[in-house]
Amino acid sequence: MNQVTNRASGKAVMSGPDVSRAISRIAHEIVERNHGAHNVVLVGLQRGGTWIADVLAERIAQIEPNLVVPNGSLDVSMHRDDIGLRPIVPGSISNIPFDINGAVVVLVDDVLYTGRTVRAALEGLNNFGRPQAVQLAVIVDRGHRELPIRPDFVGKNIPTQTTDEVDVSADGVMITAVGS
Amino acid sequence: MSVIVSGATVLTESGEQRLDVRIDNGVISELSVSIASSGDDVVLSAQGCHVLPGFVDLHTHLREPGKEDSETIETGSRAGAKGGYTALVAMPNTTPAQDSVPIIEFVRAQGRRAGLVEVVPSGCITVGRAGVALAPMADLARNGVKIFTDDGSGVQDPAIMRRAMEYSLELGITLAQHCEVSALTAGAVMNECSCSSEMGVPGWPALAEELMVHRDIELAKLTGASIHFLHLSTAGSVHLVREAKKAGLPITAEVTPHHLSLTEELLRSFDSTFKVNPPLRSAADIEALKEGLLDGTIDAVATDHAPHVKRDKELPLDQAPPGMLGLETALGVVLSTVPMSATQIATVMSTNPARIAGLSERHGMLAAVGRPANLCVVDLDAQWSVDPQQLASKSTNTPFVGRTLRGKVRHTIFEGFVVVNEGVAQR
Amino acid sequence: MKHCRSIEELGKEGLLRLLDSTDQMAEINRRPIPKVPALRGKTVVSLFFEDSTRTRLSFETAAKRLSAETMTFSVSTSSVNKGESLRDTVETITDMGVHAFVVRHKSAGVPWQIAQWTNASIINAGDGAHQHPTQALVDCYTVREAIGRQSFDGLNVTIVGDIKHSRVARSNIAAFTMLGARVTLVAPPTLMPAHTEQWPVRVSHSLDKEIASTDVLYMLRLQSERMDQGLIPNLGEYGNRFGLTDVRAQRLQSSAVVMHPGPMNRGVEMHVDPADLPNSLIHKQVANGVSVRMAVLFDVLARGAEVNSLKEEVVV
Numbered sequence: 054m055n056q057v058t059n060r061a062s063g064k065a066v067m068s069g070p071d072v073s074r075a076i077s078r079i080a081h082e083i084v085e086r087n088h089g090a091h092n093v094v095l096v097g098l099q100r101g102g103t104w105i106a107d108v109l110a111e112r113i114a115q116i117e118p119n120l121v122v123p124n125g126s127l128d129v130s131m132h133r134d135d136i137g138l139r140p141i142v143p144g145s146i147s148n149i150p151f152d153i154n155g156a157v158v159v160l161v162d163d164v165l166y167t168g169r170t171v172r173a174a175l176e177g178l179n180n181f182g183r184p185q186a187v188q189l190a191v192i193v194d195r196g197h198r199e200l201p202i203r204p205d206f207v208g209k210n211i212p213t214q215t216t217d218e219v220d221v222s223a224d225g226v227m228i229t230a231v232g233s
Numbered sequence: 234m235s236v237i238v239s240g241a242t243v244l245t246e247s248g249e250q251r252l253d254v255r256i257d258n259g260v261i262s263e264l265s266v267s268i269a270s271s272g273d274d275v276v277l278s279a280q281g282c283h284v285l286p287g288f289v290d291l292h293t294h295l296r297e298p299g300k301e302d303s304e305t306i307e308t309g310s311r312a313g314a315k316g317g318y319t320a321l322v323a324m325p326n327t328t329p330a331q332d333s334v335p336i337i338e339f340v341r342a343q344g345r346r347a348g349l350v351e352v353v354p355s356g357c358i359t360v361g362r363a364g365v366a367l368a369p370m371a372d373l374a375r376n377g378v379k380i381f382t383d384d385g386s387g388v389q390d391p392a393i394m395r396r397a398m399e400y401s402l403e404l405g406i407t408l409a410q411h412c413e414v415s416a417l418t419a420g421a422v423m424n425e426c427s428c429s430s431e432m433g434v435p436g437w438p439a440l441a442e443e444l445m446v447h448r449d450i451e452l453a454k455l456t457g458a459s460i461h462f463l464h465l466s467t468a469g470s471v472h473l474v475r476e477a478k479k480a481g482l483p484i485t486a487e488v489t490p491h492h493l494s495l496t497e498e499l500l501r502s503f504d505s506t507f508k509v510n511p512p513l514r515s516a517a518d519i520e521a522l523k524e525g526l527l528d529g530t531i532d533a534v535a536t537d538h539a540p541h542v543k544r545d546k547e548l549p550l551d552q553a554p555p556g557m558l559g560l561e562t563a564l565g566v567v568l569s570t571v572p573m574s575a576t577q578i579a580t581v582m583s584t585n586p587a588r589i590a591g592l593s594e595r596h597g598m599l600a601a602v603g604r605p606a607n608l609c610v611v612d613l614d615a616q617w618s619v620d621p622q623q624l625a626s627k628s629t630n631t632p633f634v635g636r637t638l639r640g641k642v643r644h645t646i647f648e649g650f651v652v653v654n655e656g657v658a659q660r
Numbered sequence: 661m662k663h664c665r666s667i668e669e670l671g672k673e674g675l676l677r678l679l680d681s682t683d684q685m686a687e688i689n690r691r692p693i694p695k696v697p698a699l700r701g702k703t704v705v706s707l708f709f710e711d712s713t714r715t716r717l718s719f720e721t722a723a724k725r726l727s728a729e730t731m732t733f734s735v736s737t738s739s740v741n742k743g744e745s746l747r748d749t750v751e752t753i754t755d756m757g758v759h760a761f762v763v764r765h766k767s768a769g770v771p772w773q774i775a776q777w778t779n780a781s782i783i784n785a786g787d788g789a790h791q792h793p794t795q796a797l798v799d800c801y802t803v804r805e806a807i808g809r810q811s812f813d814g815l816n817v818t819i820v821g822d823i824k825h826s827r828v829a830r831s832n833i834a835a836f837t838m839l840g841a842r843v844t845l846v847a848p849p850t851l852m853p854a855h856t857e858q859w860p861v862r863v864s865h866s867l868d869k870e871i872a873s874t875d876v877l878y879m880l881r882l883q884s885e886r887m888d889q890g891l892i893p894n895l896g897e898y899g900n901r902f903g904l905t906d907v908r909a910q911r912l913q914s915s916a917v918v919m920h921p922g923p924m925n926r927g928v929e930m931h932v933d934p935a936d937l938p939n940s941l942i943h944k945q946v947a948n949g950v951s952v953r954m955a956v957l958f959d960v961l962a963r964g965a966e967v968n969s970l971k972e973e974v975v976v
Binding site for chain 1: 681684687688691692693694695696697698699961
């Protein structure tokens with residue numbers, strides 16, 4: 054969770070091409086599940102999910118060439134349930150420049166862990182309107198859920214220790230065991 | 234039964250001497266290298282200490298009558314005795330003000346009842362300190378008042394001040410001025426300086442003090458009357474007084490321990506403990522005041538002991554009353570701030586103020602057989618720190634909390650009685 | 661940070677952090693439902709000993725948008741003088757369980773005094789002529805938005821009017837200077853504080869000399885009581901010399917912006933109708949007030965001492 058000094062060397066569990074293929078597959082699954090993408094909007098969670106949402110939007114555009122999928126971002130720091138319990142990382146600016154009322158919102162994040170970020174995101178979305186449905190796409194589901202939340206689209210399920218750090222980027226997925 | 238002070242260095246007309254002191258019936262009865270005690274004598278051990286004439290404070294606010302919740306004549310007297318004082322000049326800004334014989338007699342009687350120091354009432358220059366009509370100075374002088382002031386404020390009207398000085402000429406009294414042109418100090422909270430400007434509070438400009446010092450020097454020249462300047466606080470004032478003294482004018486002046494030691498910067502805390510009138514000034518002013526004290530321009534150290542109840546000092550800085558405690562810390566603050574010998578301390582804290590207040594027959598005398606036993610025994614090197622809970626004063630508004638001071642009063646003898654023994658008041 | 665009492669206390673780092681955080685709050689305020697649960701369970705009391713509608717409303721709106729509970733203790737100075745002491749008021753309200761006091765008082769230093777009597781955070785909403793840090797944050801944020809860059813290097817800020825009695829001026833001098841601007845004060849000498857030679861500013865007594873080189877023209881409110889105090893002969897003469905007239909407005913650079921903390925005295929310091937000024941930021945200042953105060957409340961209440969202590973525990 055927190056940056057601590059004595060870390061062992063990381064282990065690559067997905068390569069860059071693996072991540073790219075996972076995003077492509079998820080793009081197909083989104084289109085398939087929603088019978089096209091005409092009512093779909095993407096909302097990447099600040100900060101790890103926004104680049105993935107960007108790539109997803111491009112891939113969906115390749116599948117559905119006549120469609121531009123609206124793509125926004127959401128910062129959930131004001132909706133977290135641990136404000137005052139841990140240091141607040143300076144938030145980013147949310148940007149949802151389209152109407153989400155009646156849309157299918159696909160929340161996009163890099164890693165699904167306790168589920169608390171997603172809970173905060175669901176609450177934050179309420180400020181912008183009432184979607185028809187909300188779906189969740191993540192690259193890595195690392196387990197250890199603390200809330201009844203499950204992903205709709207997953208790149209890879211990867212068992213982890215709670216002390217591990219999981220890092221997702223276009224170059225791949227690294228797991229680093231963090232000593233305590 | 235005698236009181237014997239044993240083992241001390243005594244300040245006498247022929248300098249510092251290692252002597253024991255025997256006191257009987259309120260006077261010094263024997264000074265010799267070793268005095269044997271008998272069973273019922275009170276022996277004060279004073280190894281490493283100095284016996285000095287008891288201190289005389291030209292400037293004490295005892296608050297009684299009128300503000301007995303901040304200080305009474307008894308608690309103020311006790312604070313004075315603990316500070317080595319045997320005489321306190323009580324400032325007249327009581328309620329009612331000390332502008333009539335009954336009030337003067339009340340203050341004196343309360344002082345006698347407490348029996349810790351001689352409480353010397355000052356008289357007002359003008360009725361009710363209102364600056365309009367002269368107080369009955371001759372009447373008060375006939376009843377023993379030797380020093381007159383409207384302290385708390387200065388006499389603003391130059392015509393009234395001129396009349397007061399002329400009127401005082403034949404009475405053998407001294408007028409004492411709180412130098413402040415109040416038109417220049419409306420709403421003032423602290424010294425006018427870059428600090429006050431940053432804090433956005435009105436300041437007391439040095440000019441407000443210096444204008445009145447200058448005016449009264451000129452009036453002294455014009456009338457021939459003597460004048461004492463209370464609590465000088467600026468380099469400009471020191472300069473004016475130095476020049477006037479060179480010209481031979483009958484002028485005296487005092488400085489407080491806090492104006493010798495604390496600067497305006499302390500107000501940045503917005504702590505009203507540091508609000509005082511005149512205000513704490515700059516480091517340069519402090520240097521000029523020290524120089525003035527050491528070269529004799531300033532005759533006396535006076536405390537301007539000004540107790541205030543906590544709830545008043547907890548008001549916002551601009552509303553809180555000015556003033557700080559001084560009696561119990563005076564010696565320690567002065568010695569920690571200005572390097573002075575035992576003789577110099579005796580001069581500025583006892584002999585000179587006794588002369589200015591007209592008390593030289595009883596106070597401020599160096600030890601000699603047959604002289605009144607108003608003495609203090611002080612350890613000039615003892616270090617101690619100020620605990621407001623240990624103060625005898627009814628109020629706690631000392632700015633010296635937690636500071637380490639050098640120089641402590643061990644015993645005080647007033648009219649031959651031990652009123653403070655090992656720092657503890659006996660009455 | 662525990663308190664927000666003066667710009668000096670915030671420091672440059674705190675100032676920049678709050679300005680960045682204000683961007684985030686501004687986004688929340690643009691949402692269809694501008695309310696987040698960030699400060700649920702926190703209680704904020706406005707303790708106003710001096711009348712102020714806009715500052716108080718702005719703080720209370722900010723607190724509500726962050727889901728904090730709000731209480732208002734509004735009192736005229738006279739009734740406090742008669743009754744309960746400041747200390748009793750603060751201790752009583754503290755006993756009710758509050759997390760922050762938003763304080764305005766006519767006496768300088770009150771936010772520091774109050775901090776001795778409560779564990780709650782203190783936010784200074786104006787103390788005498790001393791500080792008004794959230795107004796300075798509003799003003800810096802508004803300028804930053806207008807010029808589109810974070811550093812104020814090379815920016816000429818001219819503050820005009822009653823500097824001597826202005827807490828807004830004191831906070832703004834500190835804040836603008838911290839961000840790199842060159843600040844010039846323009847006022848008649850009677851409305852200038854004593855001993856400004858140590859301040860990081862230039863002092864001028866002529867608005868006409870400064871106006872053409874000004875990038876940010878900051879007009880202060882002139883209160884008519886300054887005339888009664890003999891600090892200026894009359895409001896007309898003041899307006900002629902130090903007011904923003906049409907002629908002066910035309911001499912402003914095309915990029916220059918005009919600001920005023922409000923409420924304006926039309927016909928005294930503001931001869932032009934600000935609506936006629938192409939680059940007036942006066943409405944933006946008011947609009948940004950809520951976002952800035954949300955950033956301050958969040959910073960004080962969500963990053964308080966308890967967070968710092970926990971942070972250490974987690975890392976060890």
